[in-house]
Amino acid sequence: xxxxxxxxxxxxxxxxxxxxxxxxxxxxxxxxxxxxxxxxxxxxxxxxxxxxxxxxxxxxxxxxxxxxxxxxxxxxxxxxxxxxxxxxxxxxxxxxxxxxxxxxxxxxxxxxxxxxxxxxxxxxxxxxxxxxxxxxxxxxxxxxxxxxxxxxxxxxxxxxxxxxxxxxxxxxxxxxxxxxxxxxxxxxxxxxxxxxxxxxxxxxxxxxxxxxxxxxxxxxxxxxxxxxxxxxxxxxxxxxxxxxxxxxxxxxx
Numbered sequence: 001x002x003x004x005x006x007x008x009x010x011x012x013x014x015x016x017x018x019x020x021x022x023x024x025x026x027x028x029x030x031x032x033x034x035x036x037x038x039x040x041x042x043x044x045x046x047x048x049x050x051x052x053x054x055x056x057x058x059x060x061x062x063x064x065x066x067x068x069x070x071x072x073x074x075x076x077x078x079x080x081x082x083x084x085x086x087x088x089x090x091x092x093x094x095x096x097x098x099x100x101x102x103x104x105x106x107x108x109x110x111x112x113x114x115x116x117x118x119x120x121x122x123x124x125x126x127x128x129x130x131x132x133x134x135x136x137x138x139x140x141x142x143x144x145x146x147x148x149x150x151x152x153x154x155x156x157x158x159x160x161x162x163x164x165x166x167x168x169x170x171x172x173x174x175x176x177x178x179x180x181x182x183x184x185x186x187x188x189x190x191x192x193x194x195x196x197x198x199x200x201x202x203x204x205x206x207x208x209x210x211x212x213x214x215x216x217x218x219x220x221x222x223x224x225x226x227x228x229x230x231x232x233x234x235x236x237x238x239x240x241x242x243x244x245x246x247x248x249x250x251x252x253x
Contacts, residue, residue, distance in 0.1 A: 109153040110146065113160045117143055120163055128212060130170070130191040131177065138163055170194070176235035181217065190231045196248055200228045209247055220247060 121139045124132070142159045145151050175191040179199075187199040197210040199217065207228045208219045220228075227246055233239045 106153045109157060113146055113153075113156040114143075116160050117146065117163070120160075120167065123167070128191070128194060128197045128210060130175070130189065130197050135167070138166065174231060174235040174241070176232045188232050190228055190235060192231065192244070192246065196246060198224075198228050198231070198246070200225070200232065204229055 117139060121136075124135050124139065142163050145159055146156050170191070171194045173193065177189050178186060179189045180186055181199065185201060187201050190198040190200070192198075198207065198220075199209075200207045204225060206219065207222075207225050208217045210216075211218050224247060227244045230239065230242070231244050231246070234241050234244075
């Protein structure tokens, strides 16, 4: 009986061993499969990270290209601005120099304007005395303006030059107006530029001319009655301008 037991024990033990080994194999295979699944998951995760990194890299590269273009544009813009700023600085230096010159000129203009006005006043004094009160009044008005501190240098020059222009215009036109002789006789005055100044009474019976040398009126013959009358009518634009035969003292024409 004992021998029988001994003989049957070995196969049973072997079967048990085989059974254990099969279980171990199943466990190991499951572990391998699990590891494989984990590796696949890790691979998928890694690929996602790689793709994401690649997308981020592409985005950064594109942004870098955009920024690079912007930087190049800013460089050109800054270069142009530097040129403009330098030009403005040069202009400011030039304006500063001009400002200094203007200040100097402003200091010189008032005495120059005063001197010009004195010269004009002297010219009126020695000129044919037509519209004398009006012309002297104009000089006095400009002189009073020059004395005002609020009148700028440019305005002073303008007023003086305007007075000169008015005086120059007298020499290019025929003018007529009413005035009185020294004895109070009311007459029509005819001024032909600076060639001559004449008078004629209202009744046209008496006519005369101004002699600058003597500073007096000289009566003319009746032969000049019509030319003087026609000259007065031309000055009033009552008749067209035409030739006039007028007496002129030597040296006045």
